[in-house]
Amino acid sequence: MLPSLNVAEYGAGPKTIVLLHGFGSCHETWRDVISALAPSARVLAYDLPGHGNSLESDGNGGAKQAARAVLADLIARRLGKVHLVGHSMGGAVATLMALADPGRVASLTLLAPGGFGPEINGPLLRRYAAAADRDEIRACLAAMSGPRSVPPEHVVEALSLMRARPSQLRTLVDIAAAMTRGDRQGVIPGERLATLSMPVMVVWGTDDPVLPVGQAETLPAHFHLHHVLEAGHMLVEEAPDLIAEVVRRNMRRRGLSARQQADPSRSAFCRRLC
Numbered sequence: 001m002l003p004s005l006n007v008a009e010y011g012a013g014p015k016t017i018v019l020l021h022g023f024g025s026c027h028e029t030w031r032d033v034i035s036a037l038a039p040s041a042r043v044l045a046y047d048l049p050g051h052g053n054s055l056e057s058d059g060n061g062g063a064k065q066a067a068r069a070v071l072a073d074l075i076a077r078r079l080g081k082v083h084l085v086g087h088s089m090g091g092a093v094a095t096l097m098a099l100a101d102p103g104r105v106a107s108l109t110l111l112a113p114g115g116f117g118p119e120i121n122g123p124l125l126r127r128y129a130a131a132a133d134r135d136e137i138r139a140c141l142a143a144m145s146g147p148r149s150v151p152p153e154h155v156v157e158a159l160s161l162m163r164a165r166p167s168q169l170r171t172l173v174d175i176a177a178a179m180t181r182g183d184r185q186g187v188i189p190g191e192r193l194a195t196l197s198m199p200v201m202v203v204w205g206t207d208d209p210v211l212p213v214g215q216a217e218t219l220p221a222h223f224h225l226h227h228v229l230e231a232g233h234m235l236v237e238e239a240p241d242l243i244a245e246v247v248r249r250n251m252r253r254r255g256l257s258a259r260q261q262a263d264p265s266r267s268a269f270c271r272r273l274c
Contacts, residue, residue, distance in 0.1 A: 003056050006047040011041055015040075016079055021087055024129055048066050062178065066089075079104075091110040095188055095196075107251050111236065114179075125179070126180060190218055199253035200222070202224065207231060
């Protein structure tokens with residue numbers, strides 16, 4: 001039997017927030033976001049399959065498998081609705097979870113999510129997958145961030161310790177190769193995204209060198225979009241206070257009514273004014 005997914009729990013409150021990190025990362029990179037969220041909510045920060053303390057868990061291999069694994073874990077915990085937050089690959093996982101089990105997701109916050117367009121910086125992600133020592137990890141994080149961002153040392157340290165584990169680097173290299181084959185990524189069809197009726201907030205850095213911000217141009221009309229000026233791809237590390245506030249704001253929003261779902265013009269109006 002494979003080990004279960006690793007999840008770190010913080011805080012307490014009537015609402016539960018689930019955090020899903022990006023490729024090559026781990027739950028510890030959410031530290032500064034968690035410190036802002038945990039006082040008023042229960043926060044669950046996962047290590048995705050193939051990462052960190054979930055290295056050997058079921059679900060390794062891609063976003064679809066990871067989505068099934070995290071959903072199964074939430075069900076096993078007998079949780080009700082959760083507020084789901086995902087960054088990059090974790091954003092793709094969160095989106096697939098919401099599509100598979102929309103009744104379990106109270107709100108969906110996506111940070112530069114994977115799967116919203118075919119373009120992806122394959123060479124940079126493959127370099128990041130193979131980064132082992134602190135200097136190379138720091139250099140990759142800087143290359144994926146905005147021009148004025150400095151990678152936090154606690155993140156560099158956490159990723160260095162994670163990648164020192166046996167078989168971790170090989171697993172990351174294999175995932176990156178599959179995820180960026182032909183320097184293109186898999187795309188979640190727009191017609192499927194349009195079926196999501198819970199509050200959806202998408203956050204994207206204007207200087208993202210991994211997934212171009214232009215992928216946000218084709219979002220469904222009822223999705224809310226927040227651009228972060230001069231930020232890159234690593235939004236969790238670059239703007240943790242902003243991310244925490246965006247999550248809280250999205251948690252307070254209401255989903256689409258049946259009438260709004262049936263009338264796209266009303267959804268577009270909502271995106272402009274809500």
